[in-house]
Amino acid sequence: MILGFLGKGGSGKSSVATQMALHAHARGSNVLAIDADHNMDISYNLMRGESIGTERYLGAALKEVLDHVGARDGESYADVFLRGCDTRFTIAPADPFTEQYSVMARERLRLMVAGPQTDTVLYGKSCSHVLTTPLKVYLPLLEPEENDVVVVDEKAGADGVTTGIVTGLDVGVIVCEPALHSLKTARQIAELMKFYGTPSLFVGNKVGTSEDKDFIAEHLGEEPVTYLMESTAVRREPSEPVAEWQDEMAAILEQANMLNKNDRLQRTKDKFERNKQYKGS
Numbered sequence: 001m002i003l004g005f006l007g008k009g010g011s012g013k014s015s016v017a018t019q020m021a022l023h024a025h026a027r028g029s030n031v032l033a034i035d036a037d038h039n040m041d042i043s044y045n046l047m048r049g050e051s052i053g054t055e056r057y058l059g060a061a062l063k064e065v066l067d068h069v070g071a072r073d074g075e076s077y078a079d080v081f082l083r084g085c086d087t088r089f090t091i092a093p094a095d096p097f098t099e100q101y102s103v104m105a106r107e108r109l110r111l112m113v114a115g116p117q118t119d120t121v122l123y124g125k126s127c128s129h130v131l132t133t134p135l136k137v138y139l140p141l142l143e144p145e146e147n148d149v150v151v152v153d154e155k156a157g158a159d160g161v162t163t164g165i166v167t168g169l170d171v172g173v174i175v176c177e178p179a180l181h182s183l184k185t186a187r188q189i190a191e192l193m194k195f196y197g198t199p200s201l202f203v204g205n206k207v208g209t210s211e212d213k214d215f216i217a218e219h220l221g222e223e224p225v226t227y228l229m230e231s232t233a234v235r236r237e238p239s240e241p242v243a244e245w246q247d248e249m250a251a252i253l254e255q256a257n258m259l260n261k262n263d264r265l266q267r268t269k270d271k272f273e274r275n276k277q278y279k280g281s
């Protein structure tokens with residue numbers, strides 16, 4: 001199961017993604033946490049501030065991932081998908097590419113990181129979305145085993161969707177807080193996810209009162225799968241599982257399993273086909 005964590009800036013994507021990684025790990029799953037945001041908050045949480053080493057950053061490895069999946073000279077990643085590609089990535093045991101571009105944050109918990117801003121980005125040669133481009137190739141070809149859990153911590157707002165990696169997700173977890181713009185953004189993200197055909201679910205976060213719950217449900221137009229309460233623990237000890245959130249994490253996983261259509265690769269091919277038609281029109 002590959003879960004992406006989306007939502008407005010500051011809604012709690014990285015905190016909830018970290019908690020999901022820790023929850024699945026405690027349940028005995030093999031876990032791959034992928035940090036797709038150049039602010040690197042889930043990396044910070046899982047590594048307790050230690051660096052994974054710049055040579056492992058996936059964001060700078062577009063050529064390497066393309067070579068790995070057998071792209072021929074001048075072929076784009078879209079071409080590779082459209083003509084078909086036999087390469088698959090795995091978590092446990094990890095295939096050599098995954099092994100090279102990740103570290104074990106704990107036993108059975110691997111971390112892969114797109115990386116921080118680079119000179120390419122800082123000096124305007126390309127925008128920061130380039131750092132997630134290798135994930136457009138990696139995620140659709142990643143094949144977790146039945147009980148493996150992958151969490152992808154995404155960029156804030158609609159950017160998390162438009163970097164184009166969401167067709168590689170099984171389910172999007174849209175995190176929102178009881179604030180008007182957070183809820184508006186959550187609905188926009190859900191609409192965009194529908195466009196890409198990736199199922200999604202809502203999680204209400206930073207809830208203090210029952211009025212907060214009502215506010216969230218009213219502005220989403222539906223009840224979220226679960227509500228996560230305001231928690232001092234998640235702020236002070238973001239690297240540790242929050243004891244009171246374990247039932248909620250289980251509820252999110254259960255709902256995600258029900259929504260999962262197991263069609264990531266096909267949705268990705270459909271996207272590249274659609275893009276090709278559009279460019280040709």
Ligand SMILES: Nc1ncnc2c1ncn2[C@@H]1O[C@H](COP(=O)(O)OP(=O)(O)OP(=O)(O)O)[C@@H](O)[C@H]1O
Pocket residue numbers: 007008009010011012013014015016037039041155156205206207228229230231232234235236
């Ligand atoms: N339920 C909660 N209770 C208390 N504080 C929370 C809760 N969830 C998140 N926070 C705090 O809110 C802040 C933002 O959380 P987090 O970094 O997880 O959000 P984000 O959506 O990933 O942000 P960004 O858009 O910068 O990536 C952090 O300081 C975090 O500790």
Ligand SMILES: [Mg+2]
Pocket residue numbers: 013014015037039041042153154
């Ligand atoms: Mg974040």
